[in-house]
Amino acid sequence: MARKPDLLPGTLDMLILKTLTRAPLHGYGIALSIKRLSDDVLTVEEGSLYPALQRLLLQGWVKAEWKMTETNRRARFYTLTAAGRKQLGIELSDFEQMIAAIGRVLKDAQEA
Amino acid sequence: MNPLTRLLKKLSLLFCRKRFYSELDEEMAFHREQAEKEFLATGMTAEAARYAAIRRLGNPTRLKERSQEMVGFSFETVVQDLSFALRQLRKNPGFAVTAILILALGIGASVAIFAFVDAALIKPLPYKDSSRLVILFESIPIGPRFHLSYPDYVDWKRENKVFSSLDVFAAYGFMMKTPEGLRQADGARVSAGFLRTLGVTPVIGRDFYIGEDGAAPARTVLLSYAAWQKRYGGSKGVLEQSVVLDGDPYTIIGVLPREFHFAPAEPADFWAIEKSTGVCEKMRGCHNLFGIARLKDGVTFGTAFADIKEIAKGLERQYPDSNREQAANMLPLTEVVVGEIRPILLVLLSGAGLLLLIASVNVASLLLVRSESRKREIAVRGALGASPRRLVRQFVTEGMMLAGIGCLLGVAGALQFMRLLGKLIPKDMMASMPYLQGLGLNGHVLAFACALAVLATALFAITPIARLQFTEIREGLSQGGRTAAGVVWRRFGANLVVVELATAMVLLVGAGLLGKSFYRLLHADIGLQPDHIAMLHVEAQPEKYSKNEQRVALGREIVARAGALPGVKSVGLTTKLPIEDGDWTSGIRIMGRPYHGEHNEVAVRNVSPGYWTTLKSTLVSGRYFRDDEDSSKLKVVIVNQALAKQYFPGEDPVGQQIAFGDDVKSPMVIVGLINDIQEGQLDAAPRSAIYLPFNQKPYTGFVVLARTAQDEQALLPSLESTIHAIDPGMALFQPMTMNQKIHDAPSTYLHRSSAWLVGGFAALALLLGVVGLYGVIAYSVGRRTREIGVRMALGAQRNSVYRLVLNEAGRLVAVGVTVGLAGSIGSALLIRKLLFGVQAWDVPTLAAVAVTLAAAAMLASFIPARRAASVSPVEALRTE
Numbered sequence: 007m008a009r010k011p012d013l014l015p016g017t018l019d020m021l022i023l024k025t026l027t028r029a030p031l032h033g034y035g036i037a038l039s040i041k042r043l044s045d046d047v048l049t050v051e052e053g054s055l056y057p058a059l060q061r062l063l064l065q066g067w068v069k070a071e072w073k074m075t076e077t078n079r080r081a082r083f084y085t086l087t088a089a090g091r092k093q094l095g096i097e098l099s100d101f102e103q104m105i106a107a108i109g110r111v112l113k114d115a116q117e118a
Numbered sequence: 119m120n121p122l123t124r125l126l127k128k129l130s131l132l133f134c135r136k137r138f139y140s141e142l143d144e145e146m147a148f149h150r151e152q153a154e155k156e157f158l159a160t161g162m163t164a165e166a167a168r169y170a171a172i173r174r175l176g177n178p179t180r181l182k183e184r185s186q187e188m189v190g191f192s193f194e195t196v197v198q199d200l201s202f203a204l205r206q207l208r209k210n211p212g213f214a215v216t217a218i219l220i221l222a223l224g225i226g227a228s229v230a231i232f233a234f235v236d237a238a239l240i241k242p243l244p245y246k247d248s249s250r251l252v253i254l255f256e257s258i259p260i261g262p263r264f265h266l267s268y269p270d271y272v273d274w275k276r277e278n279k280v281f282s283s284l285d286v287f288a289a290y291g292f293m294m295k296t297p298e299g300l301r302q303a304d305g306a307r308v309s310a311g312f313l314r315t316l317g318v319t320p321v322i323g324r325d326f327y328i329g330e331d332g333a334a335p336a337r338t339v340l341l342s343y344a345a346w347q348k349r350y351g352g353s354k355g356v357l358e359q360s361v362v363l364d365g366d367p368y369t370i371i372g373v374l375p376r377e378f379h380f381a382p383a384e385p386a387d388f389w390a391i392e393k394s395t396g397v398c399e400k401m402r403g404c405h406n407l408f409g410i411a412r413l414k415d416g417v418t419f420g421t422a423f424a425d426i427k428e429i430a431k432g433l434e435r436q437y438p439d440s441n442r443e444q445a446a447n448m449l450p451l452t453e454v455v456v457g458e459i460r461p462i463l464l465v466l467l468s469g470a471g472l473l474l475l476i477a478s479v480n481v482a483s484l485l486l487v488r489s490e491s492r493k494r495e496i497a498v499r500g501a502l503g504a505s506p507r508r509l510v511r512q513f514v515t516e517g518m519m520l521a522g523i524g525c526l527l528g529v530a531g532a533l534q535f536m537r538l539l540g541k542l543i544p545k546d547m548m549a550s551m552p553y554l555q556g557l558g559l560n561g562h563v564l565a566f567a568c569a570l571a572v573l574a575t576a577l578f579a580i581t582p583i584a585r586l587q588f589t590e591i592r593e594g595l596s597q598g599g600r601t602a603a604g605v606v607w608r609r610f611g612a613n614l615v616v617v618e619l620a621t622a623m624v625l626l627v628g629a630g631l632l633g634k635s636f637y638r639l640l641h642a643d644i645g646l647q648p649d650h651i652a653m654l655h656v657e658a659q660p661e662k663y664s665k666n667e668q669r670v671a672l673g674r675e676i677v678a679r680a681g682a683l684p685g686v687k688s689v690g691l692t693t694k695l696p697i698e699d700g701d702w703t704s705g706i707r708i709m710g711r712p713y714h715g716e717h718n719e720v721a722v723r724n725v726s727p728g729y730w731t732t733l734k735s736t737l738v739s740g741r742y743f744r745d746d747e748d749s750s751k752l753k754v755v756i757v758n759q760a761l762a763k764q765y766f767p768g769e770d771p772v773g774q775q776i777a778f779g780d781d782v783k784s785p786m787v788i789v790g791l792i793n794d795i796q797e798g799q800l801d802a803a804p805r806s807a808i809y810l811p812f813n814q815k816p817y818t819g820f821v822v823l824a825r826t827a828q829d830e831q832a833l834l835p836s837l838e839s840t841i842h843a844i845d846p847g848m849a850l851f852q853p854m855t856m857n858q859k860i861h862d863a864p865s866t867y868l869h870r871s872s873a874w875l876v877g878g879f880a881a882l883a884l885l886l887g888v889v890g891l892y893g894v895i896a897y898s899v900g901r902r903t904r905e906i907g908v909r910m911a912l913g914a915q916r917n918s919v920y921r922l923v924l925n926e927a928g929r930l931v932a933v934g935v936t937v938g939l940a941g942s943i944g945s946a947l948l949i950r951k952l953l954f955g956v957q958a959w960d961v962p963t964l965a966a967v968a969v970t971l972a973a974a975a976m977l978a979s980f981i982p983a984r985r986a987a988s989v990s991p992v993e994a995l996r997t998e
Contacts, residue, residue, distance in 0.1 A: 033145055034152040052153070053176030056146060057184040064127055064188060082145050 018058050019067075020101060021048070023086060023094040026068060032081040033059060059084060067093050142182055150175055179502060199515035206516060213488060217481045218524045221574060223882060224477030225528030228470040229567050230535040231875075235463050236562045237554050238456050244377050245451075246317025247412075252419070253382065253454045254284070254409030254426065257447040260703070260719045260805065265405035268394065270433060270441070271309075274409065277429045280422035281411040285309040286392060288407050289383040293657050295362035299847035300659055303363070305339075305388035306380075307407075312389075313340075315412050316380070323357045323372025331392050338391050339368040343376040345387035363388060365661060379552030381455045382408065402440040403780060410451070423448045439780075442715045458864070459551065462872045465949050469628065469879040472621050476886045478574060479621075481520070482581045483614045483890060487897055489582035510583055517578030525571035532567075533559065542871070544862040615887075615894045616934045622880070622887035623938025623971055624945050629880035630963040631946055631956055632873040638955035639869050640860070644796035646696065646733035650826050651856035652833040653695065656841060657849040658818040669816035670748055672844070676822055677728055679840050685828035690729030691812050691820045696795050697863050705779035706808065708765060715779070720761060721797045721807035724815050732825045733795065740772040740790035748813040756790040761806035776808070786810070799865040801954050823856075830855045872952060884974060887934075892978040895927050899982040903989055911991040919987040927979030934975075935968050942967070 025031060025039045036059075037052045062068045067090030073083045086094070131138055150171045157167035175181070207214035242248050254274070256266045265288070266274070275284045287308040294303040310326040319325060320340060330336050339361065341350070350356040360367045368390060380386075398404035413422050423446075430446035449457075496509060504512075536557055540548075548554065656676070663669045673691050680689045694702050705717040727743040738759060747754060755776060762771045770791075777785040794804040812820070822841065826833045834853045842850060860866060899906075906919055946958035956963070 032148065034149045037149075051176065052149065052174055053178075053181045054184075056142065056181055057188050060185045060188040064124060066123070079148060079151075080144070081148050082141065 017101070018054065019062060020094065020097040022055070022058060022062065022084075023067060023090055023097070026084055026086040027091070027094065030073075030083040030085040032075070032083050034081075036084070062090070065093075066090075138186070139182060142185055143178075146175060146178055146181065177502070196515070199512055200519065202512065203516040203519045207519065210488070213484060214520075217484050217520055218527065220477045220480050220886065221520065221524030222527035222531055224470075224474035225525050225567065225570050225574070226531030226535060227879060227882075228467075228474045228570060229529055229532035229563060230539065231463070231466045231470040232566045233532065233536050233557055233559070233563045234539070234554070235467050236560070236566075237557045238459055238463055238551070240562060241553070241556065243452060243455065243553070244318075244379065248451060250413045251316070251451040252411050252413065252422065252448050253451055254411060255447040255449070256405060256430070257445040258717055258719055259443055262447045263449075265407055266409055267402050267405045267440075268392075268396075268399035268407060269402040270430075270444070271407055271409060273433055274426060274429055274446070277432070278411075278422075278425055280414055280417045280425045282414045283311050283315045284409055284411040285312040285315045286407040286409050287312055287380070287383050288392075289386065290390070291657075292363040292388055292390070293365075293659070293849055294388075295365070299845075300657060300849035302655070302657060302849045302851040303387055304385045305363070305390060306383035306386040307390050307392045308383075309392045312410065313374075315410055318375065318378055320372035321375045322354060323370070325372065326391055331394055334395075336391060337366050337368045338371045339363065340372045340374055340389040341370055342374050342387050342389065343378065346373045349387070361388070363390060365659070377556075379555070381550060381552055384552050385546075385549035402437055419448075419450065439715050443717050455553070458868070461949070461952055462868055465628070465872060465952060466875050468945075469625060469876045472625050473879045473883055473886075474570070476618050476621050476883050476890075478577055479614050479618050480886050480890050480893075481524075481574075482577055483893060485517075485578055485581050486614075487893065492582075510579075513582050514575070514579040518575045520578055521571045521574035524574065525567055528570075529559070529564075529567050539871075544867060546862060547864060547867050550864070612894060612930055615891050615930050616937060618887040618890045619931060619934025619971065619975065620938035620941055622883040623935060623967060624941045625876065625880035625883040626967040626971060627938075627942035627946060627964060628949065629873065629877040630967055631949070631953055631958070631960060632869070632876050634956045634960065634963060635952070635954040636866075636869040636873040639800050639866060642796070642800060642955070644697065644800065644860075645793045646735055646795055646856075648856040648860055650828075650830045651732065652824045652826060652830040652837055653852075653854055653856060653859070654822045654834070654837055654841065654850055655852045656820055656822055657851070658845065659847055660818045662845075662847065663818050666749060666816055669818060670813050673726060673812055673816060673820070674745075675844055676841055677726060679844060680822060680824050680837055681728075683824070683826075683833065683836055683840060685826040685833065687825045687827055688728050688731040689726075689825075690732035690823045691726035692729055692823065693724045693812070693817055693820050694797075695821050695823075695859065696733075696797055697800060697859055699798065706776050707779050707782075709775035709777060709785045713779075717779070718765065719806075721805055722810065723797075723807065724810045724812045724817065724820075726812045729809075729823065730792070732823045734825075735795055736793040738791040738793060739770060740788070742790055743811045743813075745813070747811045749815075751814070753784055753786040753814060754789045754811060755786040756792055756809040757788050758792055758794045758804075758807045758809075760794050760804045761808065762791055764806050800860070800863055801865045801869075830857075869952075869954065884971065887971075888974045888978045891927065891930065891975050892981065894930070895923065895979040896982040896985075898926065899923055899986045902986070904995065906986050906989050907991045907993070907995045910989065911995065916987040919989075920983050923983035923986045924976065924979060927976060927983070931972050931975040931979075935972055938971070939964065939968065 021040050022036055025036050025043070031039060033055055037055055040048055059068070059070075062084075063070055067087060068084045069087055070082050070084050072080055075081050150168075153171035153174055154167045157170045158164065162170065243251075245251060254266065255263045256270070258264050266286070268286070271284075271286045275281075278284060285308065287306055290305050290307050292303045292305045293300045308326075310328055310331040313319065313325050321343070323340070326338060326340075330338060341356065346352055346356060350359075356370055356373070359370050361370060362368070368388075374389065392407070393399060398406050411422075413419065426446040426448055430441075430444060434441045434444060499509060500506070540554070540557060543551070543554070658669075658672060663672055677689045677691065680686060702722055703719045704722045706720050707713045707716075707718065725743075727745050727747075730737070730742050740756070742756070743754065757771055757776075762769075765771070766774065771788045772791055774788050775785040776788065792809075795807070796802070797805055797807050822837070824830075824833060824837055834855070838850050838853055842848065854862075906914075906922070909922075910916075910919065942964065943959050946953075946960075950958045
């Protein structure tokens with residue numbers, strides 16, 4: 007089995023928030039979505055999703071409500087709140103800055 | 119999101135915890151089902167798909183815990199840990215009770231002793247800047263702490279440049295006139311600035327004003343708070359009331375604060391102004407006062423001492439007659455107040471500390487054994503997803519719980535112990551240690567107890583944590599790693615036992631030496647037979663008995679009436695009892711020898727002829743006094759052997775003549791030589807003393823001693839009523855027996871209390887040390903059961919098994935005793951000032967302790983050795 011890269015620490019919250027910008031999803035859906043969108047590169051350690059979701063709930067960045075799925079099963083759906091959208095913006099810009107900085111360092115190192 | 123809403127959310131979640139979990143469960147179950155479906159779709163079997171889904175999601179309990187940690191309060195996990203710790207302790211009550219009791223014992227003893235140390239040594243004396251206060255003495259050839267005379271005080275006060283104020287005080291027994299006649303009242307005389315020097319102001323009324331003790335001194339007196347409450351019911355109307363002390367009317371001008379005490383003059387109810395017009399006050403050679411002074415700002419102790427010494431030297435040159443060899447001496451006030459008790463308290467604190475050390479080591483090794491058997495539990499918890507941090511916290515919580523409960527019990531025990539110790543202090547002793555009245559649980563003591571609890575927690579948490587490596591989960595689960603762990607533990611546990619045994623040895627030797635000192639002190643030759651002697655102080659009104667003949671007649675009447683009491687064999691009078699402070703001294707000269715004003719200080723007592731037979735002293739040569747030897751006869755004197763050795767070496771003093779230094783006209787003939795009666799404290803060296811016939815120089819104050827064939831305690835009431843019947847106006851006080859006096863003497867008390875307390879600590883230490891050794895050996899035997907079984911199966915004899923186990927124990931004991939021996943001699947050298955008649959390296963004590971400890975230790979290890987030897991090889995091998 008090929009080794010997959012671990013999720014960068016601290017990025018799980020951001021990924022969850024980003025996934026939820028399209029539509030409300032349940033936990034399984036979020037995990038699936040992250041995996042698909044990253045072409046199977048990023049696998050969320052599925053268990054850690056739930057503590058993270060509780061944290062986001064507590065911060066007020068997402069809302070949760072129980073709804074029926076298309077297969078008629080009860081599931082908890084998470085929706086992004088306005089505060090969550092704002093938080094996502096902050097996290098994205100922080101992340102981009104960091105990636106850019108790392109990129110510059112790596113490029114510099116290659117050229118040298 | 120603001121913190122308040124978050125808190126509210128957390129709170130609401132706290133109250134719907136059940137729903138929180140069920141929702142989480144449902145959510146995760148849904149997740150697993152979905153994942154299972156996904157796996158099924160890839161063609162897995164149903165079972166494989168289910169396991170794959172479970173694996174992918176991870177440990178549900180751990181996940182729930184982590185989710186809960188997100189939204190929960192941090193104290194919730196603490197509560198969980200605590201309840202788990204409690205369950206753990208309850209599950210193993212034997213361990214819990216033993217550990218807590220041992221700990222409570224150690225902490226209790228330490229806290230109680232610390233409370234005494236705090237009251238006596240740490241808490242500052244209740245005066246302004248008490249560290250700047252010094253006590254002034256005159257140092258004379260026989261000792262450094264003697265009174266100064268009033269004229270010297272006046273000169274010191276005027277000439278010094280180092281004190282912002284200098285005053286004098288003296289403890290004083292007043293004779294107070296009451297409707298029932300004279301009564302003795304404890305008091306002190308102080309110069310006008312005394313309270314200002316201390317920085318104390320009366321609670322009601324006024325202080326003495328400056329100059330109140332001048333040429334025409336006012337007769338004013340201050341009351342102690344206790345006397346105000348006791349004698350005057352705390353009424354404000356007490357001011358300006360009159361009280362007759364020593365025949366003079368005094369006006370009460372104020373009351374001292376409740377917390378005021380001044381140990382060098384206590385006990386004192388009446389604080390009267392010093393009279394500059396007294397007979398003694400006029401003479402430079404009459405010493406009756408101590409000085410107290412406050413150092414000027416910026417002046418060091420050394421500078422001040424040098425200055426006052428110089429002044430005393432100047433006075434010696436100026437007044438060669440009276441001030442020859444009268445040097446100045448100065449000590450910090452705290453040194454005078456607590457100097458005596460400090461070494462004893464420090465020894466006791468060290469003793470309690472050592473006991474606490476043993477107790478902690480004992481509990482730590484119990485925890486170690488327990489952590490060994492909990493290895494599996496820890497491994498299981500780790501496998502179930504407990505994070506190492508959580509596991510460590512669990513141990514910290516358990517340690518905290520043990521230490522906390524132990525500390526609470528210990529403090530409660532300490533309170534009782536303190537009360538008990540306080541009660542055991544004789545009343546007179548307590549009066550001279552007024553600072554102990556503030557004894558109790560105060561901030562300092564509680565802080566000390568808390569510090570001990572924190573240290574104990576740290577020790578108890580670190581011990582099992584250091585022992586258990588959380589990474590070895592698999593090893594723990596498989597019950598392996600037995601041999602390696604066993605060796606490590608045995609080595610560590612064995613070292614702990616060596617520490618325990620050595621500490622116990624130090625305490626035992628300390629107790630042995632102190633006990634031996636105490637025995638030596640009680641059985642020291644004091645030159646008299648203390649049994650069956652009843653004693654009573656008498657003070658008659660001087661104005662009523664103003665003539666010597668009246669006083670002699672009173673003495674004779676008392677001796678006659680007391681002698682007629684049933685059972686009384688002989689009665690004697692003296693102006694000062696033996697085994698006191700050795701005061702009442704005077705300078706003598708020997709007639710017929712050159713004299714240049716040397717101060718040949720000797721103790722002086724005026725005694726009746728019956729004094730000797732009552733004490734049963736030994737006459738070495740010459741004769742005792744005759745009853746008719748009064749002022750009409752030749753002046754005679756009896757001297758003791760110490761005097762003979764000092765002033766008549768190689769000569770018979772009987773027949774020689776001596777005189778008081780300033781009184782050549784009335785020499786006295788030495789008619790008798792007696793053995794040394796201990797005039798000073800029991801542990802003081804014998805001193806030169808002279809005894810004059812009471813009938814030649816009678817006083818109105820004296821002590822009556824009666825030797826009886828019956829119980830001397832029972833004689834006291836009838837002695838008192840018989841003497842009172844002669845003159846109800848006389849003050850009779852301090853009825854006691856000679857044995858009581860010896861028993862309650864400060865030196866006896868200090869020796870006794872330190873011997874008993876250190877003895878108690880040592881006994882507990884011995885017990886704990888031996889129990890600790892038993893634990894180590896029993897544990898080691900338990901772990902080696904299989905090995906022993908194999909050995910026996912291979913033909914080892916029971917004897918060799920005994921040898922195997924006892925060898926192990928013997929090695930530990932030998933190391934412990936050797937280390938302890940070195941430590942004991944070292945610590946005994948530190949306490950050698952407290953020892954009396956015993957050397958620090960007293961071989962019998964050391965040998966007895968070593969043998970006792972070794973015997974007790976070997977006995978304790980014999981039990982597990984027997985168990986090992988009775989192992990049946992078949993059973994032992996089957997246990998695997």
